[in-house]
Amino acid sequence: MSRKKNTVGILKWIILLSLVGGFGLVSWWSWAIQPYSNASNSxxxxxxxxxxxxxxxxxxxxxxxxxxxxxxxxxxxxxxxxxxxxxxxxxxxxxxxxxxxxxxxxxxxxxxDTQRVTIPEGYTTDQIIDLLVQKGISSKQDLTKVIMEDTFPYSFLNDAPKGIHRLEGYLFPDTYEISKNSTPHAVIDIFLKQFEKELTSDEKTQLDKMKLSVSQWVTLASLVEKEAVKESDRPLIASVIINRLKINQPLQIDATIQFLLETPKPKLYNKDLQIPSPYNTYLHTGLTPGPIANPGHASLQAALYPDQTEFLYYVAKKDGYHAFAKTYLEHLKNVKLYQ
Known part of the structure; x- marks a missing residue:
């Protein structure tokens, strides 16, 4: 008899708690779907x-x-x-x-009224401006002014250089739906905000492990972006660059010379390699002072997680892939074989 009473008592408590819980949920829902306040300021x-x-x-x-x-x-x-x-x-x-x-x-x-805009990986700031102008998003003058002068609330821009390449590397390549009514500032902010998403806590941890600043990471990734054609080559090219940096060997990357030219050339000559600039990786060791293009996700990841190799050289093959070598002698054989 007492066991039956206990069972009935437990059932009563369960029903009571369910009613209270249900009432509480309804009350919370009624509260949550209301406006936050009566304030009209938007x-x-x-x-x-x-x-x-x-x-x-x-x-x-x-x-x-x-x-x-x-x-x-x-x-x-x-x-x-x-x-x-x-x-x-x-x-x-x-x-x-x-x-x-x-x-x-x-x-x-x-x-x-939107315009679909695709920013290709490896585009420079100048190329992005020209593309936006072609799409009718804004004028070259307004976009240039925003890029050179406007303030954006991102810590990765704290040490950004002055000039047209101030945001180079951080205008993230992707496909965007951009309102034609957006201000030039809002348009550029969309690209920067998208880059910020690449800088996760895992990426920050890996940067600390590699002892790289965000600027160095993006600069390295931009070099990989301009050199690699095939996806599988990116971590390998990143390893070559890092290996050269470790022994203070000039990177000798042609893309850094092209970056200095007003119009890229199909072929570089010896006089081009003598252009006096800290971006000239034939004359100076180490990374360039900043990114030379805007790298995409794959190149950013390759720079962050390069393959572990002993390669110091690579040469492009006709199929878009690269041949890699540990020694200069091996490299010369590859040059003769593939070029």
């Missing part, structure tokens, strides 16, 4: 390429525009919205409910 939120609902939700919560990032993510999932293509700037206010914000984003994306 804030500009920029959605970069590849932004997910989870990332957007965290940003909105940090800016005190919504009460719960988790709830926003759930609402987005229920409506099957991931915001991956909704690139652009949006004005959102705390007085808007999360559902109203999602509607604004969807409506804004549908109305937005």
């Amino acid at each position: 804030m500009k939120i920029t959605i970069a390429p590849g932004t997910t609902a989870a990332q957007l939700a965290e940003e909105l919560e940090q800016h005190q525009l919504i009460r719960s990032a988790w709830m926003f993510k759930l609402l987005a999932r229920l409506r099957n919205e991931e915001f991956r293509l909704y690139v652009g700037d949006y004005q959102l206010a705390p007085m808007m409910s999360p559902d109203e914000m999602i509607n604004r984003l969807i409506k804004g994306a549908a109305m937005m």
Whole structure:
């Protein structure tokens, strides 16, 4: 008899706790879907390429525009919205409910006059500017001014040099949907924000292990980008560059000479190799003062995780791959064989 009473008592407690829990969940949900506050002041939120609902939700919560990032993510999932293509700037206010914000984003994306732009890996700043102008995104004068003068909130730019190549290496190559109404500053910021995503905690740990600064990493990756054609060659070329750096041997990379020329040449001559510049890797040892192009993900990874080899030389073959050698004698044989 007492066992039956105990069972009934336990069931009552379970039912009571379920009711309390259910009531608490309903109360929380009712609270979470409300506007953050009655404030009408709006804030500009920029959605970069590849932004997910989870990332957007965290940003909105940090800016005190919504009460719960988790709830926003759930609402987005229920409506099957991931915001991956909704690139652009949006004005959102705390007085808007999360559902109203999602509607604004969807409506804004549908109305937005965008231009799909693909930045090829290895493009220089000058080439990117010319491409954006061709796509009708902005003028060369405005883009150049932004690149040379505007301030951006990224620590990896703290030691950036002055001039047109100030952002060289950090204008991340990718395919973007860019609003034609975006300001030149917002456009350049999209590329920089995308690069920031490459700089994860794992990458920072590996940089510390290799004793490389972010600038050195991107510079190394830019050299790999300009030298490699085939994917499998990238970690090998990175190993050659690192091996030469270790013994203070000039890198002798032709792409650094091409970087100095107003118009790239199909063939370099000895007089080109004598151009007085710290970017001339025939005259100077070590890395160039900064990146010579904007490397993509594969080259950044190759620079961070190079193959472990004893190679000091490589020569391009007609199929796009390279032949690698440990000694200069082996290298001369490869040159004779493949060129």
